[in-house]
Amino acid sequence: MSENALAYLKEHRVALLEKLNEFLSIPSVSTDSVHKEDVDKAADFLVTYLQDINFENVEKQQTGGHPLVYAEYNGAGPDAPTVLFYGHYDVQPVDPIDKWQSDPFQPEIRDGRLYARGSSDDKGQVFMHLAVFEAYMKTEGKLPLNVKVCIEGEEEIGSENLYDVLHKKKGKFQADFAVISDSGMVAKNQPTILYGLKGFTGIEITVTGPDHDLHSGMYGGAVRNPIMALSHILSSMKNVDEVVTVKGFYDDVEPLTEEERKLIAEVPSEDFAQSTGIPETVSEKGYTPKEHTMGRPTFEVNGIYGGYQGEGTKTIIPTSATAKVTCRLVPGQDPENIQELLEKHVEKVVPKGVTVKVKKEKLSAKAYKVEPNHPLIKTAAESYTKAFGKETVYIRMGGSIPVVEWIEAIYNIPIVLLGFGTPEDRLHSPNESFPLDSFDKGMETLVYYWDKVTKV
Numbered sequence: 480m481s482e483n484a485l486a487y488l489k490e491h492r493v494a495l496l497e498k499l500n501e502f503l504s505i506p507s508v509s510t511d512s513v514h515k516e517d518v519d520k521a522a523d524f525l526v527t528y529l530q531d532i533n534f535e536n537v538e539k540q541q542t543g544g545h546p547l548v549y550a551e552y553n554g555a556g557p558d559a560p561t562v563l564f565y566g567h568y569d570v571q572p573v574d575p576i577d578k579w580q581s582d583p584f585q586p587e588i589r590d591g592r593l594y595a596r597g598s599s600d601d602k603g604q605v606f607m608h609l610a611v612f613e614a615y616m617k618t619e620g621k622l623p624l625n626v627k628v629c630i631e632g633e634e635e636i637g638s639e640n641l642y643d644v645l646h647k648k649k650g651k652f653q654a655d656f657a658v659i660s661d662s663g664m665v666a667k668n669q670p671t672i673l674y675g676l677k678g679f680t681g682i683e684i685t686v687t688g689p690d691h692d693l694h695s696g697m698y699g700g701a702v703r704n705p706i707m708a709l710s711h712i713l714s715s716m717k718n719v720d721e722v723v724t725v726k727g728f729y730d731d732v733e734p735l736t737e738e739e740r741k742l743i744a745e746v747p748s749e750d751f752a753q754s755t756g757i758p759e760t761v762s763e764k765g766y767t768p769k770e771h772t773m774g775r776p777t778f779e780v781n782g783i784y785g786g787y788q789g790e791g792t793k794t795i796i797p798t799s800a801t802a803k804v805t806c807r808l809v810p811g812q813d814p815e816n817i818q819e820l821l822e823k824h825v826e827k828v829v830p831k832g833v834t835v836k837v838k839k840e841k842l843s844a845k846a847y848k849v850e851p852n853h854p855l856i857k858t859a860a861e862s863y864t865k866a867f868g869k870e871t872v873y874i875r876m877g878g879s880i881p882v883v884e885w886i887e888a889i890y891n892i893p894i895v896l897l898g899f900g901t902p903e904d905r906l907h908s909p910n911e912s913f914p915l916d917s918f919d920k921g922m923e924t925l926v927y928y929w930d931k932v933t934k935v
Contacts, residue, residue, distance in 0.1 A: 481930045483618035488610065488922050495613075496593075496918075498528075499606045500586040502568075503595040507602075509545055509569035509636050518632050521568045521602075522546045525609075525630055532613045534628065542640035545569060545632030549651070552612075552626040559933060561625040563654035563892075565882060566605035566661060567634035570597035571907045578909035591915050598913040599904040604660040605630060607899070607918065611925045623933050627654050634661075634882070637842045642885050649889060656855055656893045657886050660921075663900030665874060666747055668916055670863030670924070672856060673896040675774070675848035675875030676883055678808030681781075681840040682821050684712065685801045688833045692786075693796040703832030706785050706800040712835070713780055713802055715828045716821075720764040721771070723778045723806075725824045733811040735766075735774045742851065742873045743769050754902065773875040777807045805840075807877055814843035844881035847894065854935045855895050862927035866920045897924065 488495070507521035508514040522539050525548045529537045534550040548568070573583040573596050581587040586595035597603065615622050629652060633639050645652055664671035688705040689698075717723050735743075746769060751760050762771040771777070785800025787793035806817055822837045829835045849856060851873050860871040883894055899921035905911045 481926045484611065484614040484926045485923060487614040487618050488919075488926070491614075492919070495610050499593075499603065499610075500595075502602055502606055503586045503593075503597055504584050506584045507569050507597070507632065508572050509633055510572055515545075518545045518569060522548050522632055525568060525605075526550075528609055528613075529628065532609070532616045534612075534626075540644070542631075542633070542644055544636075544640045547632065547641070547644060548628065548630040550626075550628040552622055554621045555623060555625045555933075559624045560656070560935075561627060561654040562932075563627045563629060563652055563657040563886070563890075564608055565657060565659045565886070566608070566630045567601045567632065567638075568597075568605060568630055569632045569635050570600070570602065571635050573909070575909060580910055583909075583911070588915070589912075592912040593915060593918070594910060594912040596911055598911055599663070599900045600906045600911065601634070601661045603913045603918065604899055604921070607922050608658075608660060608925060611922050611929070614922075614926070615929075623929050627652060638882055641882060645885060645889050653890060654892060656895065657890070658895045658897055659880070659883065660897050660899065661880060662876065662878075662896050662898030663902070663904065664898065664917075665749070665872060665902070667901040667903065667914055668867055668869065668920070669747060670860070670867045670869055670871040671746075671898070672851070672860050672863070672871055672873045673876050673898055674851045674856060674873055675810075676846060676896075677776070677875075677877055677879050678812060678814055678844050678846035678884065679805065679879035679881070680808065680814035680817050680843040681803065681805035682818055682825075683801060683803050683838040683840065684709065684825055685799060685836045685838070686712070686785075686829070686833050687799045687836070689796065689798055692798055695794040695796050698796055702796055703830060704796050705833055706797060708830045708833045709783070709785070709800040709802055711830055712825055712828055713783075713804075716804075716824060717778050721761055722764055723776070725778075725820050727820045728776070728778075728817070731811040731813065731816070732776060732809055735770060739774060739851075739875075740770060743767075743773055743875075746773075746872045746874050749902065772877040774809060776809050776812060777877070779805055779807075781805055807879065808846050810846045810848050812846065814845060818843070842881070844879055844884045845888075847880075847883045847887055848875065849893055849895075853893060855893050855932065858931045858935050859895050859897060859928055862924045862931060865927050866923040897928070899924075 583596040786797035899917040
């Protein structure tokens with residue numbers, strides 16, 4: 480079966496790229512109400528495509544926000560496994576538009592890359608799955624396994640309605656395992672198994688002093704400066720060794736095993752100086768940068784503001800200052816517990832002369848990890864290696880995909896993360912792109928996987 484599907488993909492490559500370009504040309508920016516009709520249009524594109532390749536019960540489900548596209552294929556029979564395929568069709572805004580070398584919604588191929596907003600995150604990777612399903616249906620008239628499709632339009636705004644849909648319609652989306660392609664590889668053409676994701680939580684800290692801005696000469700030395708107070712609070716939460724000093728922060732952390740540290744050591748190291756422009760790396764004491772980003776929790780200040788921001792000098796003691804803080808979590812850590820620990824720490828160390836308010840962010844998620852030697856994971860690694868011609872490496876990622884934790888919590892099924900992006904794809908930035916090597920070899924990987932996984 481796989482030979483026929485592969486031949487179809489090769490023979491129809493130009494037509495498939497043209498169809499992908501049609502999908503990418505729809506400006507389905509979920510964050511901007513101006514593009515509401517465009518988001519609907521992208522959902523309609525998927526509905527039509529799934530109907531054209533003979534999926535059943537194709538629906539454009541209303542969620543209270545942007546629609547979710549659902550479809551089923553049950554033609555493999557009751558004895559075949561059922562996979563839940565998840566992806567998203569919404570994209571990030573394109574700002575700043577002047578930094579794009581070509582129109583973000585007029586796809587263009589340059590130097591072996593397809594440039595367009597959504598080419599990598601996540602329209603390109605979603606389309607690859609549908610193209611592979613098409614190849615099977617056009618050549619064999621059936622798929623090797625049963626499929627349930629869940630493609631949402633709100634991932635870039637926190638999947639605001641997805642959890643409720645998955646929870647309320649549990650029977651509809653129930654499957655034996657899930658596959659998600661919304662991630663990437665550690666390097667171009669380096670097949671990569673992502674077997675773990677970090678959790679996520681955050682708080683916003685606002686320090687308030689005087690009820691209006693004060694003259695710094697007249698009041699300096701008598702009134703606490705909220706920006707300085709906030710700086711003291713933040714510096715008390717993590718030391719120069721990148722160790723979080725909030726009491727209880729590490730209590731429930733699942734430690735890295737020696738086996739995992741060996742797996743991480745085998746992953747090609749990123750040249751941070753070249754990719755980020757930094758003079759040197761830093762990491763938690765006792766851990767390498769790779770170990771810290773992949774398998775240890777982090778604490779970061781994402782934004783800080785207060786006081787005068789204009790040109791020149793305005794000699795004031797500002798009325799308030801605010802910082803946004805997020806933590807990436809590892810297995811064992813509970814997001815709500817971490818928020819409580821952060822709040823208690825802030826209240827304990829706040830200096831005299833100011834008041835503090837802690838706002839807990841609503842969007843949180845637990846970490847996810849599947850055993851690297853799970854049969855579904857090993858089969859994925861074998862499929863990657865066969866398609867790319869290189870041994871697959873195993874990693875845990877510092878990023879978070881909340882839907883992964885939700886699917887595990889609601890359905891208690893293994894989740895396979897089959898990503899094909901690369902570090903050079905510029906996700907969420909101008910000039911987002913996707914390598915055509917990933918497009919071709921990624922679909923080849925999927926063909927091998929669907930054939931092999933039926934035997935697991």
